Amino acid sequence: MRYPENLKIGDTIGICAPSAGIAESEKIEKLEAAEKQLKEMGYKIKETKSVRKDENGRSASGKIRAEELMELLEDDNVKLIICATGGDFLIDILDYLDFEKLKNIKPKWIQGFSDITGISFLWNTILEIPSMYCQTIKDYAMRPLFKNLTDALEIESGKEIIQKSFPLHEKSWDELEEDLENMTKEAEGQNKNIIEDLDISKDPNSINNIESSKELNICNLKEETYQYNLTEKTEWKNLYGKRKIKIKGRTLGGCLDIIREFFGTKYDNINNYIEKHKEEGIIWFLECFEMTSPEVYRVLWQMKNAGYFNNCSGIIFGRPCMIREDYGMSFNQAVEEALESLDIPIICDADIGHIPPQMAIVNGGILEITSEDGKGVVKTYHE
Numbered sequence: 001m002r003y004p005e006n007l008k009i010g011d012t013i014g015i016c017a018p019s020a021g022i023a024e025s026e027k028i029e030k031l032e033a034a035e036k037q038l039k040e041m042g043y044k045i046k047e048t049k050s051v052r053k054d055e056n057g058r059s060a061s062g063k064i065r066a067e068e069l070m071e072l073l074e075d076d077n078v079k080l081i082i083c084a085t086g087g088d089f090l091i092d093i094l095d096y097l098d099f100e101k102l103k104n105i106k107p108k109w110i111q112g113f114s115d116i117t118g119i120s121f122l123w124n125t126i127l128e129i130p131s132m133y134c135q136t137i138k139d140y141a142m143r144p145l146f147k148n149l150t151d152a153l154e155i156e157s158g159k160e161i162i163q164k165s166f167p168l169h170e171k172s173w174d175e176l177e178e179d180l181e182n183m184t185k186e187a188e189g190q191n192k193n194i195i196e197d198l199d200i201s202k203d204p205n206s207i208n209n210i211e212s213s214k215e216l217n218i219c220n221l222k223e224e225t226y227q228y229n230l231t232e233k234t235e236w237k238n239l240y241g242k243r244k245i246k247i248k249g250r251t252l253g254g255c256l257d258i259i260r261e262f263f264g265t266k267y268d269n270i271n272n273y274i275e276k277h278k279e280e281g282i283i284w285f286l287e288c289f290e291m292t293s294p295e296v297y298r299v300l301w302q303m304k305n306a307g308y309f310n311n312c313s314g315i316i317f318g319r320p321c322m323i324r325e326d327y328g329m330s331f332n333q334a335v336e337e338a339l340e341s342l343d344i345p346i347i348c349d350a351d352i353g354h355i356p357p358q359m360a361i362v363n364g365g366i367l368e369i370t371s372e373d374g375k376g377v378v379k380t381y382h383e
Contacts, residue, residue, distance in 0.1 A: 001250075001364055002129050004079070004107045006158035009042035011079040013138050014072035016048040019115040020060030020087030028052060030226060031084070033141035036282045040226040050070065051084045054331070058213035059084070062092030069093065073105055080156055082137045086114030091261060094118065102127055112136050114354060115253030117143050120363045121262065124252060125273040130364035132156060133254060133352070136366045152360035155380055162353075163359045165376040168230035169357050190337075197319060202303070214247060228356045237297050237348045244372040245345040247314035249281030251367050255353070257289045260299050263306065272307050278311035283369065285361055287318030287353030296320075300338035314345035316369060320351030347371045 014036070022031050031052070048068035050060040057063060065075070067078045072078045099122075110119055111132040120131040134152040142149065147166075154161050238245050252273065253259070262268050274282050288296060303309060320331045329337075332348045339346060347369070351359045359378055366381040 001383075002107045004094030004109045004129065004156075007109065007153065007156040010044070011076045012075070013038055014046045014048070014075065014078040014081040015051055015084060016065075016068045016081060017051045017053075017059035017063050017084035018069050018074055018093055018119060019059070019083070019090040019095070020057050020085050021050055021054035022052055022084050023054035027085075027138060030141040031225070034137050034139070035231050037143065037145070038140055044077075046072065046075065056094065057087050059088050062089075063089075063096050066093040066096035069098070073108065075103070078108060080109045082109065082140070083110070083116045083119075085136050085138065086112065087117055088115060090115045090118035090258075094122070097172040099126055111152060111156070113358070114255050115258060117258040118261075119254075121254050121259055122267055124127060124208040125269045126267070126362035128273075128364070130362050133363050135356075139226075139356075143225045146228060146355045146357055151297040155360055155362060155367040156172070158382065159291055160380055161383055162295065163378045163380070164349050165236055165359075166230070166234055166357050168318065169232050169234050169351065170229055172319065173231055181274050187378055192360050198362070218298040224375070230357070234308060234349075234351065236350050236371045236376045237332065237374070238371050239348060240340070241334070242345060243348055244370070245314065246368070246370045247281075247283055247345055248368040249283040249313035250277045251283050251285055251361065251363055251365055252361060254287075255283035255289055256286045256296070256299060257291065259286070260302075265303065271306075271310075272310050274308070280366065281313035282311050283313050283367060284309070284315040285318070285350075285352055285363075286315065288320045288323065289354055290322040291320075292324040292326050293331055296331060296334040297329070297338045300335065302340065304339065309339075309342055309344070312325070312342070312344055314347070314369070315339070316347040316350050316352065316371075318358065319349050319355040320355035347376070350376055 022028055028268050039045060049070060050064060050068055053059050070324050072081050107129040109132055110123065112133065114118070120133055123129045132152050132155065133279065135149060139149055151161060151163055283345055317335060323331045335348060351357060352361060362380055367381040368379040368381070370377045
């Protein structure tokens with residue numbers, strides 16, 4: 001693997017938008033707050049031209065987005081690139097990238113998740129350059145920064161850290177949508193006043209201490225510190241009745257919605273990659289944005305029968321974001337049934353993906369992962 005140079009205080013962090021851009025005023029405020037905080041931490045910032053543009057889910061044409069990514073990759077002052085946001089159309093840029101040229105460019109850290117899998121997965125499997133699967137730039141507006149964000153910077157600075165699963169996490173998007181529907185129905189039924197803004201507690205780790213009022217039924221909170229709203233207990237789940245799972249290997253993965261688009265294309269170098277790293281063993285890390293449970297089953301069946309799980313030490317799945325459970329089949333049931341014949345350790349509901357907070361996972365790094373009693377530990381090695 002071709003590891004990037006370690007990030008140092010005083011280095012330049014580049015920001016580009018290889019998928020969607022940031023155009024809404026509230027999101028631009030978070031972008032600016034994030035850039036301000038990173039500057040206060042001692043970093044310089046270089047933002048490409050299309051970051052604050054968005055039209056039809058794209059910050060610019062595929063060609064321009066590819067050029068702006070290359071602008072940062074070819075700038076020797078830039079040591080880390082944090083993507084603006086995810087989206088749906090990062091694949092547009094791939095045909096404008098010269099992968100032979102990229103093999104000769106000095107590697108640097110790229111950070112993002114979701115649609116940014118289109119970069120991190122191919123950087124790993126084709127270029128053999130590790131990248132950081134973690135939050136995009138807006139989350140760096142938090143004050144104080146949540147631990148996963150500082151963990152990412154520490155790993156990118158060359159530290160081999162140990163991360164522990166977080167006690168709480170946010171609700172899934174499906175759960176939040178259901179809550180909003182219930183609140184709206186209640187408001188309409190009671191015909192109460194809607195209050196748009198309330199001051200939050202001075203405690204930056206809580207937005208729940210709100211002055212009570214019988215006249216309020218919907219609260220549009222202004223989160224001045226942009227903290228996560230952690231309400232749900234985190235519990236990693238080991239499948240097939242395993243009490244304890246401990247696995248070590250080279251990681252490969254990202255958002256399953258995006259990875260499946262590469263199967264059978266000219267960008268599919270998966271089998272060559274897992275054969276090359278078979279002595280280390282492969283740990284797949286996967287998470288879903290929006291699928292049905294039968295889709296999850298079919299994609300995993302396809303991967304299994306394409307040989308993508310050969311030389312696999314184990315698989316870890318993050319909390320799914322939006323899953324329609326057809327036939328009464330849950331996400332975890334789909335995983336369990338599709339992959340049972342592999343007879344390998346499988347962990348579900350880990351701190352990876354769209355439901356914050358997510359751990360800082362090096363795509364292409366060596367990880368040692370332990371899961372026991374609903375809790376997890378991830379140790380990162382720079383090998």
